[in-house]
Amino acid sequence: MSASMCWLPWLLTRWPSSALSLLLLSVVGKQTDLKVVQAIVCSQWGAPSNKSLTQDGDVIIGGLFNLHYIYTSTELGFTKEVCLLCILTWMCVCCGLSLDLEPLKYMYAMAFAVEEINRNSTLLPGVKLGYRIFDSCGQYPWALKTALDLVGEDKQSCGQSVSLVIGASSSTLAIILSRILGPLSVPVISYLASCPCLSDRHQFPNFFRTIPSDIYQVRVIAQLAIRFHWTWIGAVLENTDYGQLALQVFHEEITGKGVCLEFIETVRSETIVSDARRVALIIQASFARVILIFCWFIDVKQLFLELATRNVTDRQFVASEAWSTSDDLLQDPAISKVADGVLGVAIRSSTIPGFEYYLRKLHPLQRPDDEFLRELWETEFGCSPEDRSLQKASLPPCKGTESLEGVQHPFTDTSQLRVSYNVYLAVYAAAHALHSLLSCPSINSPRNNISSCSSPKHIKPIELLQHLNNVTVTTPQGDMFYFHGADIPATYDLVNWQNTPEGPLKLVLIGRVDGTDIHLNESAIQWSTGSNQVPVSVCSESCPPGTRMANRKGEPVCCFDCIPCAEGEISNKTGSLHCERCPSEFWSNVERTACIPPQLDFLSFNEALGITLTTAAVSGAMVTTAVFVVFLYYRHSPVRANNSELSFLLLLSLKLCFLCSLVFIGRPSVWSCRLQQAAFGISFVLCVSCLLVKTIVVLAVFRSARPGAEALMKWFGPLQQRGSVCLFTCIQVIICATWLFLSPPVPKHDLGFQGSKVTLKCAMASVVGFSLVLGYIGLLACTCLLLAFLARKLPGNFNEAKLITFSMLIFCVVWVTFVPAYISSPGKYVVAVEIFAILASSYGLLLCIFAPKCFIILLRPEKNTKKHLMTR
Incomplete structure (x- = not known):
């Protein structure tokens, strides 16, 4: 040595x-x-x-x-x-x-x-x-x-x-x-x-x-957790390389898949009693309903006994192959309620034809040199085979009739x-x-680097x-296989522990694993809940469509809140991390689950606002008509006799102003868009022109009463009055015609104000044209207001200039206020603002100018005399 x-x-x-x-x-x-x-x-x-x-x-x-x-x-x-x-x-x-x-x-x-x-x-x-x-x-x-x-x-x-x-x-x-x-x-x-x-x-x-390597069974378990949407899981590990490696591989597989571990507990065989008690308390207090166990079956049994003592029977356990097929656990009635429904990965099972027959035919007399078979006989039958030299003194000799044939025994069970x-x-x-x-190889075949036949x-x-x-x-x-390095292709059985009427749990094959492919019969699984309903084990319920996940600060990614998507955004699947914005021509539905074409929105005759404005316009036209009839009937009275033609023309223009507002209501079309602004601009210019000419006539009448001013009235006779009104109106007609010819308003979807509705309105292709129309009306109105203001203190019991002053003041205030309101109003309310301005200014003119005259004609006829009218 x-x-x-x-x-x-x-x-x-x-x-x-x-x-x-x-x-x-x-x-x-x-x-x-x-x-x-x-x-x-x-x-x-x-x-x-x-x-x-x-x-x-x-x-x-x-x-x-x-x-x-x-x-x-x-x-x-x-x-x-x-x-x-x-x-x-x-x-x-x-x-x-x-x-x-x-x-x-x-x-x-x-x-x-x-x-x-x-x-x-x-x-x-x-x-x-x-x-x-x-x-x-x-x-x-x-x-x-x-x-x-x-x-x-x-x-x-x-x-x-x-x-x-x-x-x-x-x-x-x-x-x-x-x-x-x-x-x-x-x-x-x-x-x-x-x-x-x-x-x-x-x-x-x-x-x-x-x-197979343990890596593959851990990957299968991770895939099952992802498949059944178990995102909040507990893990019990053996404190050895087996358990630690399983945890490492499991972490790698679930990373980025939305699965989290609520707790990770380890046990040791040397201290399994105290460890099982500690882990049982943690499982009992946890919110996780699915528990992974990578332990030896003896340690699992001790843990299940502790859980049974605490009546913890609502957990779904997932087993590694180390204990998924343990008869010691399956046959123990003390843990049947706890272990019911276990889902496990098991070493693949197969049949060996003739093997059961081989086992049942084993007998010590036929295999005298088989010491293990002799010991089996001594253990199972309580006797020693006939070989006297090997008999134990405490055991009687066997009769020779003892046999494994026809006997249900674990040793001869070859079902799995x-x-x-x-x-x-x-x-x-x-x-x-x-x-x-x-x-020996043939002459033409290679020998894989081996030069000769071996003996x-x-x-x-x-x-x-x-x-x-x-x-x-x-x-x-x-069955075929080959070694890839040290390993063979990974195959497993998927098993389920199910109740039986006799009491003990039975092992049921529910699927197989071939490499990375899982073939699972989910309908055959009996879960821990006692039904076919997959247990739910989550920290937070999956966010439904229409919401998105928002992580809670300081908590795992599996714990989150569900935030509804904003308007114009959707999420069309469960558990969305983000909401997606709809395309520009679409909008989200009420549930925020789909982008839909927005509903066309315009000021219609059927809605409350449309009905209100229509009623106001029609009422104004009817009142104007009634005033026209009154004036026509009393056309020879002193009040009515002054500027009769202009008064009737003014009433006609006011009626047109009321009626033109109706063109703005309803679905915009090419012709309605063109008619709106033209009717509005021409009607109001006609109206303001009549007032301007009436004001000029009033001033001319009083100026002509002075010495040397008799010739002034020659320029403001009936013909000149009609010509002036026509001239002022023709200028607006030319402006409108040019505008509509070069760049007319057209119907267009207004996407500026996003919502579930898209406004269909008449878009101003040329702001200059619209500005000229409004500007010309404003110029005439301001001129009329200025002249009426100058003539307001002229003598006479009934000075029409005062009425024109008040009416034009209201007119100007309305249209000055209209501009910012028109610019800032959203959607169809732009149209409503313009209609309101038309109606308000029309009612102002009608009431300020004609209401006093109608009051005298109808209610104070004693004042409707030339004497009273000429009195200072």
């Missing part, structure tokens, strides 16, 4: 962590003679269990399975026979006290696959495959010692060598075996090690597995083979690699390793 190895026995018995010591041993093993390491291991550890299952063959493959339970020394009585291995820890452990039926089934799956391959005439023809299977008892030291036994090459080794090992029921053990056997290039095919770290071909070039099928695939992967290695007696592990990397495996059932 080299000097560097002298401290190894002391280290192996004093290092406080068996896993760390084995990793250290693997490093040392790379630098020292493997035979020396094996000798030290065998001498220091001894052989804790001599039980094995073997079958001779031309090529031998090894197998490692955890066939017995592990008990701590505190659980063992002093009277019990124990085999203690006190290494590297502060307590002793024992192996061999209780047989674990599930791993036993795994072992026989390997044996069945080997026997099936030996019967196959096309796979490994002429080569008999054998096996050596050992119990690793779930302890890393024993697993390491057994692996060294399997690959030993001489008598100093603990056994005959093999070229491949099927084993590693945990990721830690897989890491140890891969590092120990890596220097020899011995392939290790695991059926249960799922740590993503084992996919690293640089660190583990000799490792393969028939179970999961890990057993992984073992089955591992054996077939080894067989196909051996077949590829031992098959079954001289197989080199490194050659087998090369063929495993390139092999494509086909099982008798037609």
Whole structure:
């Protein structure tokens, strides 16, 4: 032994962590003679269990399975026979006290696959495959010692060598075996090690597995959370690399997908009782209705018991494959109410034809060298097989009629083979690699860098390793797979825990996962609510269409408020982050869910404002007509006799002013837009022209009474009055005609004031034309006001200039106020303002000028005399 190895026995018995010591041993093993390491291991550890299952063959493959339970020394009585291995820890452990039926089934799956391959005439023809299977008892030291036994090459080794090992029921053990056997290039095919770290071909070039990496199951769970809109979730993790890695991958998958974790709690197996109590209280107080659990089934059971004690039965649990198919949980009535509806990702299940028959036909009498089968008989039937030399004194001999045929037993249940099928695939992967290695190539075919055929007696592990990397495996059932690095394509089952009339929960297959594709039968799921309604687990309910999400300050993105979209904006889907503005010619509906063409809005005859203005216009026209009739009837009276033609012409123009306002009401058209401003401008110029001429006549009459001014009246006779009115009006006609010819108003949608309605109005294509029309009216009105103001104090009982002054004052005030009101009014109210100005100024003229005259003519006829009229 080299000097560097002298401290190894002391280290192996004093290092406080068996896993760390084995990793250290693997490093040392790379630098020292493997035979020396094996000798030290065998001498220091001894052989804790001599039980094995073997079958001779031309090529031998090894197998490692955890066939017995592990008990701590505190659980063992002093009277019990124990085999203690006190290494590297502060307590002793024992192996061999209780047989674990599930791993036993795994072992026989390997044996069945080997026997099936030996019967196959096309796979490994002429080569008999054998096996050596050992119990690793779930302890890393024993697993390491057994692996060294399997690959030993001489008598100093603990056994005959093999070229491949099927084993590693945990990721830690897989890491140890891969590092120990890596220097020899011995392939290790695991059926249960799922740590993503084992996919690293640089660190583990000799490792393969028939179970997917944990990354894929976490991705599936994240996709399920997104699919069912679970945005507020709790997570319970095992405080190991398994749990921490699951959390890391889950975070990566949900980032940016609107899913948040309300809490993250970890548990340890060493303190599971107190941890389960703490986590149960947190789950009970949380608002999350969906809880993810990445733990071992024993820890989950303790947590469920705590939740059952607190009657927490309204949570939806999502299971990792570590406990999603645990019979120990499914059959426990104490947790059935808590665990009802569990949705889980499970190792894919499959059938192995003939395997159930194989298990039921197993019998110690037919396999006298099978020590594990003998132990199964002792455990299940309470007797020892007839081999007297191996009988336990405390057990009676078996009658020989004991059998597994026709008996419902977990060991013979092959309805859902999961890990057993992984073992089955591992054996077939080894067989196909051996077949590829031992098959001689044809003359024209390449040999993949292998120069000659290998002999079954001289197989080199490194050659087998090369063929495993390139092999494509086909099982008798037609299942095909290949290794991509260490991994095979990810496939899973999706399972659901459902109630049964008998009491225990049953496992129901509800879907499958192939790579990234999830095939799920949602209608078959029974949720924790007891119905087919998907549980809701959110911090805030999704914002309905018509609203947007607004994050709450200092809280996760899953907690938000729903803000209604503003006018002109919409959100047409649930959970919108932003509201979208409608195009310029569209507007949002009342619900803010769609952009719709706005309703055309204009001042119509049917609405209240239109009816009011129409009534006012028609009433003004009727009053004007009545005044016209009164004046016509009393046309020879002194009051009426003065300027009769101008008075009648003024009444006619006022009537036109009232009626022209009606053109502004109703749906604008090309002709109505042109007629509006022309009728308005000409009518008011005619009206103001009459008043201006009347005012000039009044001034002329009084001026002519002065000496030397008799000739003044020649210029203001009836003909001149009519000519003046016609001249003033023709100027406005020319302005309007030019305006309408060059750039007339046209109907147009007014989008300046956005809303659910678009105003249809007459757009002024030329502001200059409209300004000239208004300006000319204003010029005549101001001139008339000025002249009337000058004539207001002329003598006479009835001075018409006073009336004109008041009327023109009202007229000017109305139209001066109209300009800012017209500019600032929105939509159809622009038209309403102009109509109001027309009606107000028309009523002002009508009432100020003609109301006093009608009052005298109708109510004070005694004043309607020439004498009274001429009195100063």
